[in-house]
Amino acid sequence: MTPEPLRDQEYRAPVLFSERVFDGRVWDVRADTFTFGDGELTREYQEHPGAVAVLAVDEADRVLLIKQYRHPIGHRDWELPAGLLDVDGEGAQDAAVRELAEEADLVAADWAPLCRFFSSPGGSSEEIIVYRATGLTATADAFERTGEEAELELRWAPLDEVLEAVLDGRLRNSILAHAVLTEAVLRGRR
Incomplete structure (x- = not known):
């Protein structure tokens, strides 16, 4: 059996809470709390337009x-x-x-x-x-x-x-x- 070609997999964990914690001139910082596996995680990240x-x-x-x-x-x-x-x-x-x-x-x-x-x-x-x-x-x-x-x-x-x-x-x-x-x-x- 030939393995599937390598490819990133799009997946969105269910977000329980999302908040913009910094509103910047070019990009913002967002904090999301989401379910993952058997628990919840909170991650802050730069929200960027691309x-x-x-x-x-x-x-x-x-x-x-x-x-x-x-x-x-x-x-x-x-x-x-x-x-x-x-x-x-x-x-x-x-x-x-x-x-x-x-x-x-x-x-x-x-x-x-x-x-x-x-x-x-x-x-x-x-x-x-x-x-x-x-x-x-x-x-x-x-x-x-x-x-x-x-x-x-x-x-x-x-x-x-x-x-x-x-x-x-x-x-x-x-x-x-x-x-x-x-x-x-x-x-x-x-």
Whole structure:
């Protein structure tokens, strides 16, 4: 008998009580009490709207990276253009299109889903969807950037160089690492 293919199983434990314990600007913290097994458990977690990211690949087969200040980790880290799914009625790919334009002043002719994953399933509901974008051209106008985005630095780098930096631990952004590793594996299978 062949075992069933590996796949995460969606399951919602019956929630007895749920309360928003912190109402944040970007995301909230929720405490749920639920039944599990023979008992009850209470877990607090980040209630997150979800996010998208873009692995933009140019005609020279380079990947677009942006360097952005991230206060919680105290770093300016290299990452992919990315953003929250926080616009009502906007689909994930439309959000990715918007983020690429806003953060890199680029539009793409071709879009394909690359990977999706939960960023920290023990403490956050965030799911990230990464798209691969090609056929890149500049937007008609540059976007005005504020906050941490005001100091964005853009850099094009060969995929192999980015992959080596991830494997060496020099680049530690989880979205970047997940996307680059997925892209490298998929290329190896073609």
